[in-house]
Amino acid sequence: GAVVSQHPSWVICKSGTSVKIECRSLDFQATTMFWYRQFPKQSLMLMATSNEGSKATYEQGVEKDKFLINHASLTLSTLTVTSAHPEDSSFYICSARGGSLDTQYFGPGTRLTVL
Amino acid sequence: GDSVTQMEGPVTLSEEAFLTINCTYTATGYPSLFWYVQYPGEGLQLLLKATKADDKGSNKGFEATYRKETTSFHLEKGSVQVSDSAVYFCALRSPDSNYQLIWGAGTKLIIKP
Numbered sequence: 647g648a649v650v651s652q653h654p655s656w657v658i659c660k661s662g663t664s665v666k667i668e669c670r671s672l673d674f675q676a677t678t679m680f681w682y683r684q685f686p687k688q689s690l691m692l693m694a695t696s697n698e699g700s701k702a703t704y705e706q707g708v709e710k711d712k713f714l715i716n717h718a719s720l721t722l723s724t725l726t727v728t729s730a731h732p733e734d735s736s737f738y739i740c741s742a743r744g745g746s747l748d749t750q751y752f753g754p755g756t757r758l759t760v761l
Numbered sequence: 762g763d764s765v766t767q768m769e770g771p772v773t774l775s776e777e778a779f780l781t782i783n784c785t786y787t788a789t790g791y792p793s794l795f796w797y798v799q800y801p802g803e804g805l806q807l808l809l810k811a812t813k814a815d816d817k818g819s820n821k822g823f824e825a826t827y828r829k830e831t832t833s834f835h836l837e838k839g840s841v842q843v844s845d846s847a848v849y850f851c852a853l854r855s856p857d858s859n860y861q862l863i864w865g866a867g868t869k870l871i872i873k874p
Contacts, residue, residue, distance in 0.1 A: 650804075652804075680861075680862075689850065689864045689865060689866040689867050690805075690850070690862075690864045692861060692862075695861065739804065739805065741805075749807060750807075750854075750862060751807075752797075752804045752805035752806070753804055754803060754804035755804050
């Protein structure tokens with residue numbers, strides 16, 4: 647079946663630094679990619695939706711200057727958390743929509759810890 | 762707006778017990794309905810889905826029927842195993858959105874041997 651990968655799977659960084667998370671669709675072209683944030687014991691919160699070659703659409707309350715999303719190709723999207731702070735510590739999950747069944751496939755997630 | 766409500770967890774059952782995780786939704790139009798599962802340490806996986814009223818989705822012994830009259834999509838399994846321990850998410854995809862999934866809060870399922 648279709649596979650979505652994320653890299654890194656976990657990252658620890660110092661407050662004030664920036665972190666880039668990659669999301670790749672490995673065997674299909676993703677027309678749309680989504681970035682979610684998952685808080686402990688809570689559901690997924692959609693952060694933004696991106697289509698290849700165009701600017702991402704951010705959900706209300708998500709700072710676009712802090713969470714930079716680049717959807718450079720049909721198989722790659724990146725999320726950069728700029729000037730990270732401890733409150734940005736979370737589990738970030740990407741998903742990609744596409745493939746023959748036009749289904750949304752999820753990456754394994756990236757655990758970000760900001761010290 | 763569209764929303765999904767599912768029963769709070771954790772749900773703790775013994776192996777071979779019958780499982781029901783309730784899910785109800787509010788939506789305009791005719792959404793598609795999904796159950797996703799997240800096993801410990803892994804990403805979300807699509808478990809099953811239904812795209813129209815009265816459809817039954819099934820996979821790995823799990824079933825859910827799209828009930829428009831009760832706006833529900835309850836997840837059931839006749840005999841659970843320890844390996845079913847995971848967090849289960851109910852979700853809908855509204856035809857009025859850009860394929861954005863609307864999520865329930867998730868229900869943690871713990872199966873004891």
